[in-house]
Amino acid sequence: xxxxxxxxxxxxxxxxxxxxxxxxxxxxxxxxxxxxxxxxxxxxxxxxxxxxxxxxxxxxxxxxxxxxxxxxxxxxxxxxxxxxxxxxxxxxxxxxxxxxxxxxxxxxxxxxxxxxxxxxxxxxxxxxxxxxxxxxxxxxxxxxxxxxxxxxxxxxxxxxxxxxxxxxxxxxxxxxxxxxxxxxxxxxxxxxxxxxxxxxxxxxxxxxxxxxxxxxxxxxxxxxxxxxxxxxxxxxxxxxx
Ligand SMILES: CC(=O)[C@@H](O)[C@H](O)COP(=O)(O)O
Ligand SMILES: NCC(=O)COP(=O)(O)O
Numbered sequence: 001x002x003x004x005x006x007x008x009x010x011x012x013x014x015x016x017x018x019x020x021x022x023x024x025x026x027x028x029x030x031x032x033x034x035x036x037x038x039x040x041x042x043x044x045x046x047x048x049x050x051x052x053x054x055x056x057x058x059x060x061x062x063x064x065x066x067x068x069x070x071x072x073x074x075x076x077x078x079x080x081x082x083x084x085x086x087x088x089x090x091x092x093x094x095x096x097x098x099x100x101x102x103x104x105x106x107x108x109x110x111x112x113x114x115x116x117x118x119x120x121x122x123x124x125x126x127x128x129x130x131x132x133x134x135x136x137x138x139x140x141x142x143x144x145x146x147x148x149x150x151x152x153x154x155x156x157x158x159x160x161x162x163x164x165x166x167x168x169x170x171x172x173x174x175x176x177x178x179x180x181x182x183x184x185x186x187x188x189x190x191x192x193x194x195x196x197x198x199x200x201x202x203x204x205x206x207x208x209x210x211x212x213x214x215x216x217x218x219x220x221x222x223x224x225x226x227x228x229x230x231x232x233x234x235x236x237x238x239x240x241x
Pocket of ligand 2: 007041151189190191192193211212213214215
């Protein structure tokens with residue numbers, strides 16, 4: 001079954017609501033790891049709406065599992081990544097006006113510029129994951145530019161409320177994972193996964209890591225972060241806490 005990367009962005013959202021010092025994402029990462037997180041994911045956005053540069057620098061020193069830095073494929077972010085050296089990077093699309101990530105990165109349109117970003121980061125020893133829709137053309141393009149991983153965007157699956165639509169989206173994710181593995185890509189998934197919809201995605205053969213944030217932080221606000229992470233680990237395994 002896949003491992004769990006806990007995205008702690010929205011711990012920082014609470015802090016930034018008052019531009020104060022608490023809750024500290026660095027402390028949250030410790031609690032998430034104590035609860036069983038296999039990795040910590042943070043999205044350093046161009047607009048710094050939640051995670052700050054200071055958070056990423058301190059997390060590099062304190063995370064004991066692995067640190068996944070989500071970022072746009074910009075010069076600014078590449079420079080930060082090369083300085084901080086996360087365990088891996090996930091390139092994601094970004095629009096300042098968006099509430100949250102709205103879709104996958106367009107690898108096909110990214111062309112040589114995106115290929116050069118992937119090469120620069122991987123030449124520096126940082127494996128790159130590309131956050132993409134489960135689209136065969138985007139998966140092929142990800143392999144063509146020699147990314148190590150893809151992260152399949154599960155947002156459309158998560159938003160599907162009809163059983164047949166959920167089934168169709170799950171099939172797309174399963175097919176996408178199979179195609180990616182055949183091309184030598186390692187496969188993660190994430191976005192919009194919850195305690196109630198995660199298990200079918202966790203059962204996809206070859207799925208390595210699920211990056212999950214909002215639902216865990218939401219539950220943590222009521223029951224505490226260690227417990228929320230432990231319960232997500234059980235949800236992924238299909239076991240009872
Ligand atoms: C790429 C993705 O789905 C999330 O990891 C991303 O971090 C969402 O952005 P927010 O955390 O700002 O909602
Ligand atoms: N890449 C997905 C992620 O890190 C968390 O997304 P979400 O669970 O907050 O929607």
